[in-house]
Amino acid sequence: MGAILELENISKQFPGVKALDDVRFDMTAGEVHALLGENGAGKSTLIKIISGVYKPDGGTIRLDGETVLFNTPREAQQRGIATIYQELSLYPELTVAENIFMGHAPRRKLGPIEVLDWGAANRRAQEILASLNIHDLDVTRKIGTLTVGNRQRVEIAKALSLNARILIMDEPTAALTEADVERLFNIVRLLRERGVGIIYISHRLHEVFELADRVTVLRDGQYVGTKPVSETSEDDLVSMMVGRTIDNLFPKLQTEVGKPVLEIRSLWRKPLTRGVSFQLRAGEIVGLAGLVGSGRSEVAQVIFGINPAESGEILIDGRPVMIKHPGQAMNHGIAYVPEDRGTQGLVRQMRIRENISLSVLKAIRSGLFINRKQEYSLATGMIKQLNIRAYSTEQVVNKLSGGNQQKVVVSKWLASKPRILIMDEPTRGIDVGAKAEIHRLMSELAREGLAVLMISSELPEILGMSDRILVMRGGQVVAEFPRQEATQERIAAAMMSETAGNGAPKSETMMIGESETA
Amino acid sequence: MTATTVSAARQSTPGWLKNLRMLVSGQEGALTLSLALLVIVVGTANPRFLAQQNISDILLNSSYIAVAAIGMSAVIISGNIDISVGAMIGVLATISGQLSIVPGMPVWISWLVPLIVGPMIGAVTGFLVAYLRIPAIVVSLGMMSILKGGLILATGGVWIYNMPPAYKLAQQSFLGLPVPVYFMLVLTILAALWMRYSPSGRAIYAVGGNKEAALLSGISPRVVLMRVFMFNGLMVGISSVLFATQFSSIQSTVPSGLELTIITSAVVGGVSILGGTGTVIGATLATILLRAIGNGMIFINVSAYWLQAVQGTLILVTVLIDLLRRRRQAAQIRG
DSSP states (O other), rough: EEEEEEEEEEEEEEEEEEEEEEEEEEEEOEEEEEEEEEEESSSHHHHHHHHHHHHSSSEEETTTTEEEEEESSHHHHHTEEEEEEEOOOOOSSHHHHHHHTTTOOOOOEEETOOOOOOHHHHHHHHHHHHHTTSSSOOTTSGGGGGHHEHHHHEEEHHHHHOOOOOEEEEEETOOHHHHHHHHHHHHHHHHHHHHEEEEOSSOOOHHHHHHHSSEEEEEETEEEEEEEGGGOOOOHHHHHHHHOOEEEEOOOEEEEEEEEEEEEEEEEEETTTEEEEEEEETTTTTEEETTTTSHHHHHHHHHHTEEEEOOEEEEETEEEOOSSSSHHHHHHTTTEEEIIIIIOOOOOTTHHHHHHHHGGTTTTTTTTEOOOOOOOOOHHHHHHTHHHOOOOOOOOOGSSOHHHHHHHHHHHHHHTTTTTTEEETTTTTEEEEEEHHHHHHHHHHHHTOOEEEESSHHHHHHHHHHHEEEEEEEEEEEEEGGGOOOHHHHHHHHOOOOTTTTTOOGGGGGGGOOOOOO | OOOOOOGEEEEEEEOHHHHHHHHHHHHHHHHHHHHHHHHHHHHOOGGGGGGGHHHHHHHHHHHHHHHHHHHHHHHTTTTTOTTTHHHHHHEEEEEEHHHHHSSTTOOHHHHHHHHHHHHHHHHHHHHHHHHOOOOOHHHHHHHHHHHHHHHHHHTTEEEEEEEOGGGGGGGGTTTTEHHHOOOOOOHHHHHHHHHHHSSSHHHHHHHHOOHHHHHHHHHHHHHHHHHHHHHHHHHHHHHHHHHTTSSOOOEEHHHHHHHHHHHHHHHHTOOOSSSSSHHHHHHHHHHHHHHHHHHHHHHTTOTTTHHHHHHHHHHHHHHHHHHHHHHHHHHHHHO
């Protein structure tokens, strides 16, 4: 059977990052084609190009042999390409049938005017669901009252109501319970028999073997290879995904590891911090690895008091402390460089100087006012120390490049003279040069006695920078490796393996990210 | 990554020169220029516009609005809005006026009570916004209705006459200018200093610019918002005293559309409706400009009804410029 979808030489550039470089992909009707890669490998970018969200910078997309270029997701939809994203895009206040037929409901004549025919919509929604072997879903129920599994079934029905021939599923099992996963698999198999092509993204290797016909692996935005599932193995796929050489990007300096500065003991904060314990010593860089949704950032946010712990202990220099909000964490010498510098790190309208002094406003006050001299010299010093490329301290941060923005966020935290520095994805989305500078800085800070906890999705970064590596999965620390014993394969295996008894109920992961912002 | 590296030594331009440059390039500069232009054009067409009495009237009539606009600017910069300020001024002016005609009541009490009740109302609004996280527009809409209705119920909308002469603060002059003008100037300067140079003032910009980043930097958005709404209440309290003491009688109702005039002043003054940027100096300049336009129209025989249209146009133009500037910056980020 010929390919229904072919992508060739696809490239996509974002400021500072090459997201896709000369990638190819193809699929035939009635095939489940798994797309694998680490976080940041380019999977999401690729599916967004297929579904018309992004336009590629270069390359061709052929649908049934005809070259196409989608300007909007709607155009892709009209050509039969439907996408089910991790965050389902349904209207909670509308019914199942209304959601399925949103934008293309059947119509009927009512005298001279055409009105939506909800009776017909309900009937047809029922038919579509029945064709998926779903008989227990009332089409007049509101989406908001359904479980995640049922909502996903509605999404699939919606795609079919649009006559989708290619269905893209982005980590569809991430939020499902075991029973729902099984039902989903049955639906996927049913669709395959009907000739629908399915692009299936998942981090769970065993799902790939259970479901997929072929698998394509991406790494760092590049095409690694495509293989029939029957001709590959888990080990093979892991090494395709992570098989990078560690280059000289990571100038790790040898440091003297001192006394424990931070210790956490069985810290709980549901859903993604489930009894986490570890120690952080002065002068030590600890890498925290794990897939997105494994609870890495959530632990950091518990320690920093953004979402305070429900139970467990935090000890600083061996003494138990209470951390209920970020201000308290800062008083204990903790700094947190957040994952998303745009929404959590910077005040975009403010100048570099004003952003840097934000964490120390009270400390650099003389009398009622901010000490301007101190503020300027702080900003000037940081610009020099971190080599921030800017015209002056008065430049608005909005106008800096990603790497320089990140340096401003780091500056803000260094200004608070922390003893414990938590960095969440410190180099995501910044260019190679700035990356190396951040790494150099981390190393220097550790040598000066700071304890650094680095959360990263990039294994080479974890391996290159860390003295010790913790791996999280399902809200728990599941493995620990000293620097000498860590390899990409071992860490990746710990991150991904679905060992029996991994009890974190996945249905709760929909709740992550509801951080306290007021 | 092509920007030149700045050396620390480049950081030598004196602060005052930079501030001067910013003043000319920013909204304050544009407003000052507009005001100058207006004075020249209208003054040439009709020199009576420039009479000392007329200038003094413009400033006097700007004063209570400008003082309230200072509070409003802080609220908007923090990323919120308060549309109950007109109703607050009505209520507080009535309380002040009623107190002043109670026999034996010292005058200073009628001046002081609004400055206490204002922040109390602000604290209620602030609590609902900061702690219960109800959008400020909803909270202040509710507060406006409560105050408006409550005022009519309590007083029946009667006129208050015969306030003692000593009470009429706004009718007194000092060095040839009405007393409220000094209030406007001094409060603008103090508020500008506070918001620009103090830690708690900087925190307002941070919360309005990016609440989450502010929270993660150890600033408590709740505390900041409570403070902002109480400060607004205080400014409204002062504004209501200037308003109540300016006339020979006070009607116990809410002056209609006053909150819109105050919000207009803040927005035309360059306070971004999206929060995070703007200055109180701009707001005060805009108040004076809008008053001068309204006044100038009379002198060149343009119907005063045009004032509304002019105000509306100024709002749209200012907001448009702000949005265009933000979009341009956003576009630069995406490359």
